[in-house]
Amino acid sequence: MLCKLTELAINVNKFHSFAKPDRSVQIRSKEFSLNLRKMERAIEFLIKWFLLLVFAGWVMYWMVLPTKISRKEWSPELTEFTNTTYFGRLGKNIFVYGVPVFVMAVFGCIYLYLQQKRTSKEVVQKVKRGSKIAAFFNRPVVVNGPMGILTATELVFFVMFVALLIWFTVVFIYVGFERVPARVEKTGYNVWEVKLENAALRIGLVGNFCLAVLFFPVTRASSLLPLIGLTSESSIRYHIWVGHLTMFIFTVHGVLYFLYWASINRFDEVIKWASQGASNVAGEISLLAGILMWVTCYNPIRRKFYEVFFYTHQLYVLFLIFFALHVGTGHFFWNLPGVYLFTLDRYLRFLQSSNNIRVISARVLPSAYEITFAKARGCNYSGMSNLFLNIPSVSRLQWHAFTISSSSRLEPETMSIIVKNEGKWTTKLYNILAAEDPSPSVLQAAVEGPYGPNTNSFLNFDTLLLVSGGSGITPFFGMIRELLHIAATVPKDHRHIPDVHLICAFKNSGDFKMLDLMLPVTGSYNNELSQINLRIDAYITRETELVAIKQQTQTLWFKYSSSDHPITHALGNNHWLWLAAVITASFLAFLLLLGVTTEYYFNEKMLVGGHHVHYSIAASTRHSLVLFLLCISILLVASFAVLYIKKKTASEETNLAMIGQGFSSPGTSPDGSPAKKTDMEIESQPNEFVHNATTMQFGKRPDLKKILLEYDSKKKIGAFVSGPSEMRHEVASICGSGLANNLHFESCSFSW
Structure with a gap:
C-alpha cells in the first residue's frame, strides 16, 4: 500500500509538471509528497525499534539457556506450549531460535526497501551533522588488534559475544557438575571420569552456540548485517574468527570424549551409530570435514593454494549434514536461522550465476x-x-x-x-x-x-x-x-x-x-x-x-x-521485497511439510495385539527427512520466485543484453565477426x-597525518581508505585519536 501511494505521488507530480496547474494545486501536491516521506520515515523508525526489541529478547533467551531457570521453568513451559502433534519437540526450538531471527530478517528487508526507495528519490541538499553519540559509535576505537580495525559499534557486539560465550561456558559446566554425584551413583564410574564426560558434553554445547552465529557474516544478501552498518565483505573477518573458535571447541569436545572412552575401556563407542540418540560416527565424520576446512583456511595455504582452500571449504555441506545426524535436529535447530538464511542466499547465488x-x-x-x-x-x-x-x-x-x-x-x-x-x-x-x-x-x-x-x-x-x-x-x-x-x-x-x-x-x-x-x-x-x-x-x-x-x-x-x-539481482529490481516474501513463504512451506510429515509419518501407529502403538523410527532417518524438508522448501519457493521474475523481465533482458553494439566498430556486429x-x-x-x-x-x-589534520575543523570530512592494511590502520588511528573530531573513517577494502 505504501509503495502504491509513493508511485501515485510521483505520477501526480509528473502530470502537474506537464499540465502547469495553478499554485494551490502545486502546494497541495508538495504537501502530500512531504507527508508521505514523513510517514515512510516514521515506519522506518518503528521497524528499527521493533527489531531492537526482538533482538534483545532473542539474546536474553540465549543468556538464560544454560541456567537452571531454563531447564526447570522456561523449557518445560515452552515445550508444553509448542509440543503440538504437528511439530513435536521440534516446535520449541523452531519457535525460540528460529522465529525471532526470521522476523528480524523479514522486517529488515522491508526496512531496507523503504530506506533505499527514500534515499533514491532524495537529493542531499545540505550536510547532516548528526549526533555526537552516533559519531562516537562509528569512530574506530581499536586499530591494531587481532580483529583489525573495530568501530565502537563493532566493539560492543564483539564484547557482547565474548561475554555471552564465557557465561555460556562457565554456567553450563557449573550446572552440569552439580549433577555429577547422581551420575556417579548410577554408573559406578569415578568422579573425575564423570566430570570428564560432563565437560566434554557441555563444551560441545558451547561449540553449538558458536556455530549458531557462524553463517550470518557470510550471507551476502543479508538483511540483518546492514541494520548495524555492516556488509558481508566487511564482516567476513568475524566468520573467520568465529570459525577458528568453533573448530577449536569442537576439537576439544572430540578429544575429551576419546579420553573418556579410553578411561572407561569403552573405545568401541568410536564406531557407534546408534539408532536412537547421538551418533558418534556421524560426529567424527563432521569433525574430520571441519578440521580439513580449518587447516586449509589459514593464510599461507589460502593465498598460495587458493583452489585447495576453495575445494575443501565446500565440505561445509558434509560438515552440516553429519553434524545434524550427530546431535539431532533438536540441537541442530539452534543453528536453524543462520544455516537457513545462508542456504537460501547460496541457492539464489547459484541461480543468478547460471546466466x-x-x-x-x-x-x-x-x-x-x-x-x-x-x-x-x-x-x-x-x-x-x-x-x-x-x-x-x-x-x-x-x-x-x-x-x-x-x-x-x-x-x-x-x-x-x-x-x-x-x-x-x-x-x-x-x-x-x-x-x-x-x-x-x-x-x-x-x-x-x-x-x-x-x-x-x-x-x-x-x-x-x-x-x-x-x-x-x-x-x-x-x-x-x-x-x-x-x-x-x-x-x-x-x-x-x-x-x-x-x-x-x-x-x-x-x-x-x-x-x-x-x-x-x-x-x-x-x-x-x-x-x-x-x-x-x-x-x-x-x-x-x-x-x-x-x-x-x-x-x-x-x-x-x-x-x-x-x-x-537474483530476485529482480525490488529484491528486498522479494527476499522478504521468499523467506516468509519458504519458512511457512517448511512448517507445513514438517507438520504433515510429523502427523502422518513420525506419529504413525501400528496395530499390535489389538492396540495401536507407535513404531520406532531410526533417529538418522528422522533427522535426514527433516533436513530434506528444509532444503526442498527453500529450493521450490526460491526457484518459483526467480523463474517468475525472469519470465516477467525476459523481453527487457533481451534488449539490454544487446547494449554496446552501437558503441563498437562494424567488426563487433552479431553476425559472427571477431571482436576488434x-x-x-x-x-x-x-x-x-x-x-x-x-x-x-x-x-x-x-604524509597522511599532516593531510588529515589540515582541514577546517568546522567541515565534516569523510575519510575513505582503500589499500594495504598499513595504510588503513594509519588513517584509522588518526581518525580515532580525537585530534580532529570532524574526521569520519570508512574502510573500503576487502578484509579477507
Missing part, C-alpha cells in the same frame, strides 16, 4: 584492465559495492571479488570493474585480453551480486578525502561517477556535491595510468567535471620521475551472443581535466 552475462568491452592498460558488462536498468547499487566474477575460459570454479568502478545512475545500462594484473587468475585473463589477435570474440562470464551498502552515505560530507594504494583506487571511481550524475541531473540550488581530495599512491608509472579509467568508456562529461571541486595528489613511490609508457590503452569490443543476459581491438591515446578533454587536477610527487609516500 551467461553480456560482456561489452575491455580497456587494457599496461598493468590493469577494465571490463564493462551490460546491466538491467533497475539493478541499482550504491558506491563501494562489489560483485563476484567467474570467467570459464580462465577457471570454471574460481570466483573472485571486485569492487564496482561505475555508477548505476550515471551508467544505467552498464556496469564496470577494474582488475589489477597480479596473481595467476588475473594474469591469465590479462594475457587473453592483451593478445595481439584476441581469441575470444565472445567473452563468457558469470557474476554474483552486486552487494554492498544500501545507500550512498558518502554524499553526506562537506569533503571526501579518498586515500588509496595501488588498485585500491577502484571504489573511488564509482563515487566520483555518482557525483557526475548529480552534477548532470540536479539543479545547483537543490543539491550538495562534496569536494573531492583523492590521494593515490602507486608503485610505478604503469600503475599511475589507472587514472585513465576514472571516467566511462563512452560519453562526454566536460560540463559535469567543471562543477566538481576535484583535487588529485598522486605519489609514485618507487620512481624519481614519470617514466613514459609506450604501450597505449587498448579497447576491445566483444560481439553479442543470443544466450547473453544483463546483470540483474583498437589503440587509443587518452587525450580526450575529460581525461585532460583529470590530469590537470593531478599533482604528482615521486619517491615518497603521502
Whole structure:
C-alpha cells in the first residue's frame, strides 16, 4: 500500500509538471509528497525499534539457556506450549531460535526497501551533522588488534559475544557438575571420569552456540548485517574468527570424549551409530570435514593454494549434514536461522550465476584492465559495492571479488570493474585480453551480486578525502561517477556535491595510468567535471620521475551472443521485497511439510495385539527427512520466485543484453565477426581535466597525518581508505585519536 501511494505521488507530480496547474494545486501536491516521506520515515523508525526489541529478547533467551531457570521453568513451559502433534519437540526450538531471527530478517528487508526507495528519490541538499553519540559509535576505537580495525559499534557486539560465550561456558559446566554425584551413583564410574564426560558434553554445547552465529557474516544478501552498518565483505573477518573458535571447541569436545572412552575401556563407542540418540560416527565424520576446512583456511595455504582452500571449504555441506545426524535436529535447530538464511542466499547465488552475462568491452592498460558488462536498468547499487566474477575460459570454479568502478545512475545500462594484473587468475585473463589477435570474440562470464551498502552515505560530507594504494583506487571511481550524475541531473540550488581530495599512491608509472579509467568508456562529461571541486595528489613511490609508457590503452569490443543476459539481482529490481516474501513463504512451506510429515509419518501407529502403538523410527532417518524438508522448501519457493521474475523481465533482458553494439566498430556486429581491438591515446578533454587536477610527487609516500589534520575543523570530512592494511590502520588511528573530531573513517577494502 505504501509503495502504491509513493508511485501515485510521483505520477501526480509528473502530470502537474506537464499540465502547469495553478499554485494551490502545486502546494497541495508538495504537501502530500512531504507527508508521505514523513510517514515512510516514521515506519522506518518503528521497524528499527521493533527489531531492537526482538533482538534483545532473542539474546536474553540465549543468556538464560544454560541456567537452571531454563531447564526447570522456561523449557518445560515452552515445550508444553509448542509440543503440538504437528511439530513435536521440534516446535520449541523452531519457535525460540528460529522465529525471532526470521522476523528480524523479514522486517529488515522491508526496512531496507523503504530506506533505499527514500534515499533514491532524495537529493542531499545540505550536510547532516548528526549526533555526537552516533559519531562516537562509528569512530574506530581499536586499530591494531587481532580483529583489525573495530568501530565502537563493532566493539560492543564483539564484547557482547565474548561475554555471552564465557557465561555460556562457565554456567553450563557449573550446572552440569552439580549433577555429577547422581551420575556417579548410577554408573559406578569415578568422579573425575564423570566430570570428564560432563565437560566434554557441555563444551560441545558451547561449540553449538558458536556455530549458531557462524553463517550470518557470510550471507551476502543479508538483511540483518546492514541494520548495524555492516556488509558481508566487511564482516567476513568475524566468520573467520568465529570459525577458528568453533573448530577449536569442537576439537576439544572430540578429544575429551576419546579420553573418556579410553578411561572407561569403552573405545568401541568410536564406531557407534546408534539408532536412537547421538551418533558418534556421524560426529567424527563432521569433525574430520571441519578440521580439513580449518587447516586449509589459514593464510599461507589460502593465498598460495587458493583452489585447495576453495575445494575443501565446500565440505561445509558434509560438515552440516553429519553434524545434524550427530546431535539431532533438536540441537541442530539452534543453528536453524543462520544455516537457513545462508542456504537460501547460496541457492539464489547459484541461480543468478547460471546466466551467461553480456560482456561489452575491455580497456587494457599496461598493468590493469577494465571490463564493462551490460546491466538491467533497475539493478541499482550504491558506491563501494562489489560483485563476484567467474570467467570459464580462465577457471570454471574460481570466483573472485571486485569492487564496482561505475555508477548505476550515471551508467544505467552498464556496469564496470577494474582488475589489477597480479596473481595467476588475473594474469591469465590479462594475457587473453592483451593478445595481439584476441581469441575470444565472445567473452563468457558469470557474476554474483552486486552487494554492498544500501545507500550512498558518502554524499553526506562537506569533503571526501579518498586515500588509496595501488588498485585500491577502484571504489573511488564509482563515487566520483555518482557525483557526475548529480552534477548532470540536479539543479545547483537543490543539491550538495562534496569536494573531492583523492590521494593515490602507486608503485610505478604503469600503475599511475589507472587514472585513465576514472571516467566511462563512452560519453562526454566536460560540463559535469567543471562543477566538481576535484583535487588529485598522486605519489609514485618507487620512481624519481614519470617514466613514459609506450604501450597505449587498448579497447576491445566483444560481439553479442543470443544466450547473453544483463546483470540483474537474483530476485529482480525490488529484491528486498522479494527476499522478504521468499523467506516468509519458504519458512511457512517448511512448517507445513514438517507438520504433515510429523502427523502422518513420525506419529504413525501400528496395530499390535489389538492396540495401536507407535513404531520406532531410526533417529538418522528422522533427522535426514527433516533436513530434506528444509532444503526442498527453500529450493521450490526460491526457484518459483526467480523463474517468475525472469519470465516477467525476459523481453527487457533481451534488449539490454544487446547494449554496446552501437558503441563498437562494424567488426563487433552479431553476425559472427571477431571482436576488434583498437589503440587509443587518452587525450580526450575529460581525461585532460583529470590530469590537470593531478599533482604528482615521486619517491615518497603521502604524509597522511599532516593531510588529515589540515582541514577546517568546522567541515565534516569523510575519510575513505582503500589499500594495504598499513595504510588503513594509519588513517584509522588518526581518525580515532580525537585530534580532529570532524574526521569520519570508512574502510573500503576487502578484509579477507
